[in-house]
Amino acid sequence: MALKIPIGPQHPALKEPTNFSVELDGEEIVDAYVKPNYNHRGMERLAEEKTYPQVLVLYERICGICSQIHPQCFAQATEDALGIEVPERANYIRTIMCELERVHSHLLWAGVGAHELGFDTGLMYLWRDREAVMDILEMISGNRVNYKMNTIGGVRRDIDERKIPMLLEALDAYVPQVDLYANAFTKDPTLRARLEGSGILTRKEADELCVAGPTARASGRDVEVRRDDPYAAYEEVDFEVPVVDDGDIMARAVVRLLELYQSINILKQALKNIPEGPIQADIDEIPEGEGVGRIEAPRGEVIHYVRSDGSWYPERTKVRAPSYVNIPALIPMLIGDTVAEIPITVASIDPCWSCTARVAIVDTNKKTEKIMTFEEIRSHYG
Amino acid sequence: MLEGLKNLCRKKSPWLMHFNTGSCNGCDIEIIDALTPRYDAERFGAVLKGSPRHADVMLVTGPVTKQVKPRLKRVHAQMPEPKAVIAVGNCAATGGVFKGCYSIENGVDNVIPVAAYVHGCPPKPEAILFGAVTALNALFGD
Known part of the structure; x- marks a missing residue:
């Protein structure tokens, strides 16, 4: 059973709210999901x-x-x-x-x-x-x-x-x-x-x-x-x-x-x-x-x-x-890497969530999950 | 007396947390600017922390989008007392240029209590520092 870690939406590293979840096999990332649109203003x-x-x-x-x-x-x-x-x-x-x-x-x-x-x-x-x-x-x-x-x-x-x-x-x-x-x-x-x-x-x-x-x-x-x-x-x-x-x-x-x-x-x-x-x-x-x-x-x-x-x-x-076109590229980038590489990989495309989150409508999952900030990930694995 | 000492410590070394609630990044970058060498708020003991559980002061930017509203409430609840919220920028104060958008709450004070407002679009780093000093003085005495 793969371990699933949600990251965000509040994370100080990127200064903008977004949500990732990565599926892990040990230390290795086997799948990744990105949910932007916390910045959607209309x-x-x-x-x-x-x-x-x-x-x-x-x-x-x-x-x-x-x-x-x-x-x-x-x-x-x-x-x-x-x-x-x-x-x-x-x-x-x-x-x-x-x-x-x-x-x-x-x-x-x-x-x-x-x-x-x-x-x-x-x-x-x-x-x-x-x-x-x-x-x-x-x-x-x-x-x-x-x-x-x-x-x-x-x-x-x-x-x-x-x-x-x-x-x-x-x-x-x-x-x-x-x-x-x-x-x-x-x-x-x-x-x-x-x-x-x-x-x-x-x-x-x-x-x-x-x-x-x-x-x-x-x-x-x-x-x-x-x-x-x-x-x-x-x-x-x-x-x-x-x-x-x-x-x-x-x-x-x-x-x-x-x-x-x-x-x-x-x-x-x-x-x-x-x-x-x-x-x-x-x-x-x-x-x-x-x-x-x-x-x-x-x-x-x-x-x-x-x-x-x-x-x-x-x-x-x-x-x-x-x-908007660069964020999906995070998924092939993250798969196969380790948890410690997540912050720098995400930062490497220089994502701008406020630019992206304008039009799409996403069904929000309101279930409580453990929120892990980038800071915490860094101190655990960095 | 103990209370006075605690207040002095809090005033002298506020730990900050930054929460973006749908801002355009302008204010966020000016906040980081206030912490980097030109302005260097860290020399006064202000440190940016990642976790709300470590923070005394929350700097909120952005007009509060509907998606982020429940998260803002939860993150605010996670902060230990006594806590202060500073709304940085025009959108955090009133919704600013986004006022009228269908998916925003028109300002932070419609969701959580705010101690101080820093106006500007975006406010300059000097203004953010001034706002933080004013709020801390108001909360923990001169």
């Missing part, structure tokens, strides 16, 4: 009652980490539906915000990953350096988290020319720090022992589950919206897409660390080449139509769909966040 329904600018504010709060990505993607979908041309300078500012967000998100992920491994020194170092990019975001937008930079047809705030040398200097200071973490993650024997060969997602499984983002690129699945379907100003900057074939947790860490270098590279190019001009397009009328926006978020591809009926209110909006 935002798509609420969005039908709001005007386009109000939906931007609402969708900024889909996720507090991707608070540039979601409103920008909604704005892109709306611009597609209404046939609005975004000014060039606004596209560059959007690119800069997206990449700053990627830097902060990947550093945040690396810190959380280090914490899951019991390497709290790493968490403290990474989050200390993350503050520098938070300062840059605050300098540009005035906010640390929900930036409110986007509007339909452009951006709301310009980047002051006088700030650009300061921003470039701050980015240069990042490179040695990223070197430090790249070295720590790939060379440290303890981290290698934990990360290499565990939580494997093969290329075949990745293709079958259609995973997105760094999770896909760490399994050799070469998908990247910034390159494949360029939006904002990505056509005008040069960058590489790191792809690793190993499919283990180390590969996912390596892909994200390499992406940090690419993001800094893109940011420097965009800041140097930013053109002059207006930052918002004029909107004269709202025609009927439908549109789609695609963005490569730090976790993978975000898709927004908007249908307009000619009024101020979007008739229907639909959001697909990357964790």
Whole structure:
């Protein structure tokens, strides 16, 4: 008889409620179940009652980490539906915000990953350096988290020319720090022992589950919206897409660390080449139509769909966040591993439950079970 | 006198627990930020704990979704007395931007008693620290 352990919904490690249960044979995981949707708020329904600018504010709060990505993607979908041309300078500012967000998100992920491994020194170092990019975001937008930079047809705030040398200097200071973490993650024997060969997602499984983002690129699945379907100003900057074939947790860490270098590279190019001009397009009328926006978020591809009926209110909006396709990939990753690997395997896909839990309706099992937090698992088995 | 000593200890070294009740992650990350080197709340003895049984103060973020409501009540009941709940962020206070969604309870105080509210969407780490200090002073005396 296999032992079944439920984990969650309250667990401090991932900062968001969700529920796992894993079936064990001794120490080995033989089956795993994931039950998200504790974060289900019903935002798509609420969005039908709001005007386009109000939906931007609402969708900024889909996720507090991707608070540039979601409103920008909604704005892109709306611009597609209404046939609005975004000014060039606004596209560059959007690119800069997206990449700053990627830097902060990947550093945040690396810190959380280090914490899951019991390497709290790493968490403290990474989050200390993350503050520098938070300062840059605050300098540009005035906010640390929900930036409110986007509007339909452009951006709301310009980047002051006088700030650009300061921003470039701050980015240069990042490179040695990223070197430090790249070295720590790939060379440290303890981290290698934990990360290499565990939580494997093969290329075949990745293709079958259609995973997105760094999770896909760490399994050799070469998908990247910034390159494949360029939006904002990505056509005008040069960058590489790191792809690793190993499919283990180390590969996912390596892909994200390499992406940090690419993001800094893109940011420097965009800041140097930013053109002059207006930052918002004029909107004269709202025609009927439908549109789609695609963005490569730090976790993978975000898709927004908007249908307009000619009024101020979007008739229907639909959001697909990357964790929605990445979370099912946890099951092949967990099976065959041990209990001690659960926290880092779950963290390795960088799941965002608040993005995911919007639409599905799940029958809640209200029976009392022993709730085991990630902290407890770590102290028992870690 | 013993009570005074106990209160002093609780005030000086509050153990925190963090519970996300459907938040967007913004406040949650600012809470962790308040504990990492830039703000470093740990130097005042505030430690984030995993289990509600070890915690004095619960930081709640999010508008309380219907799914998480029974869990929030149970986790709150598991905390030992005396305990305090701090609602961090606008949604924890009133439902915030999500007010009107069909699956939320519009704020933590509709489910469990709240000692202090920290407003902001999300509040800055300084505001979270200030809110925690204010709540502790109110509960355990200046």
